[in-house]
Amino acid sequence: MSALLSVTDAHVGYGKVEAVRSVSLEVGTNEIVTIVGANGAGKTTLLSAIMGILPLKGRVAFAGQDLARLDIEDRVAMGLGLVPEHRELFVTMNVEDNLELGAFRIEKSRAKASIERIYTLFPRLKERRKQLAGTLSGGEQQMLAMGRALMGEPKLLMLDEPSLGLAPIIVADIFRIVTELKASGVSVLLVEQNAQAALKIADHAYVMELGEFVLSGKASDIAANERVAASYLGFQHEGASVL
């Protein structure tokens, strides 16, 4: 089976500093893949480069097509979506306008139906649909950012730290929705510091350290890995060595 997204030998740098080195990864159809790692490991940089925000050396293919010559908007049109760490909402516009713009490239009739679907997924957004995006709480903003990305009907949604700074109850909600997305046929590439929660819902996982993947495998195997448990899951198996 050919992967939906495949990244081969990717290098991403800021000037002379290489923030991501020789990284390869695959996301299959209908799969949740997670990249876990500490702050500053290069996870956000990698997602930005896959989306076309940062230049990338190496090969990125999506749905069998090389993305090298395509800019952000083309990638969106192909079905690649990104919910960035800072959400990048249209803060002076209301919730409904934000969602409507998410479907900028989608047919109007289909966009109408999508908006209802988003409201079923996030009832909170429906309650606040005339409220300005900038006045929403952090959790609601995260929901809106996800909703806006979903309005573009992505085949693969990349989520950058969706749980960052949110209350535990909202985090649980967001992770539940990620699994629902998978059930509805959207693949997810999830970048998280909250490794425990991410590994629980993912099919496949990569562990990133200092710009490189140091481990990869089935999420359940990674979660059981002693080194990962020690470094990222906050507990130590008996006899495990920290690095």
Added chain:
Amino acid sequence: MNTTIMLFLLQDGITNGAIYALLGLALVLVFAVTRVILIPQGEFVTYGALTYASLASGQMPGTAKLALAMGITACAFDLFVARKTLHGRLILRSVLANVVLPAIVLALTISLAAQKPPVAVCIALSLVIVAMIGLYLYRIAFQPLAHTSVLVLLIASVGVHLALQGLGLLFFGAEGQRGPAVLSGAFTAGALRFTGQSLTVYGITIAFIVGLWLFFGLTLYGKALRATAVNRLGARLAGIRTTLSGQIAFLLASIIGALSGIMIVPITTLYYDSGFLIGLKGFVAAIIGGLVSYPLTAVAALFVGIVEAFSSFYASNYKEVIVFMLLIPVLLLRSLAAPAVEEEKD
């Protein structure tokens, strides 16, 4: 001073202020969407005005040829950039919009100019010609620089202004021109005399502001433009092309500029270089509005117009000086009120 003079000056100021308001709004729009400080806005004014005046007096305006030349250049840019991924539809679209359209307009202009077409036709043709110039200008001068700093865009903007002004001299000569009134006739109300032309200015300004408000508030493209202004990256992630937003912004700015020119040229004689000063006054208003606020810009523009009218009465030699001096207290206040701004990141 007696009340009559004051009322006259106020009326005069509001008429000019209405024009500055339109220009100021266009400047805010273009800056918010593309980060370009549109110095050539004044050239859109002169091009619109003088194209209209030339057509009305039965002369062939050079701007129609300029539009075709710029269109061909824009098309060449399009094809060069997309050379690796060329396909039929893209080529067809670019050729139609950039070459066929201005060619048709040029042919129309040549055939109509000699017969002194009616005012409405002159207005329509002038608007179309200047709108095309605005659109191609974005493609040629600013789209390739879209990701550079505000300073680089400003330098390009100054360059474009000088180039267009020079071309203006070439097309229209050093002589000033006046155009026929859009609406002739006048009526008096008390001590005030309203000409059809000043009423046209009020009417069109109000209609345009309402139109812009509806466009930004209700249509998907209007919202996309606002979205680009609020958050460029967010807009791109939603699939809104920065290029598309830039094109719409420039199209609107050039139409607003040309329309302003067509409204003033029956009132004042315009020269090839008059637009710059008119545009600068819109710019004063836009600065007072902080280059972000549309309502504040519109109000400030009326204020600029009124100050100008009064200073031309009391100290006509210092008229411009007084108007531009308005900037100093505004900038001072803004610099005190605003926290230190970091150099922009993108």
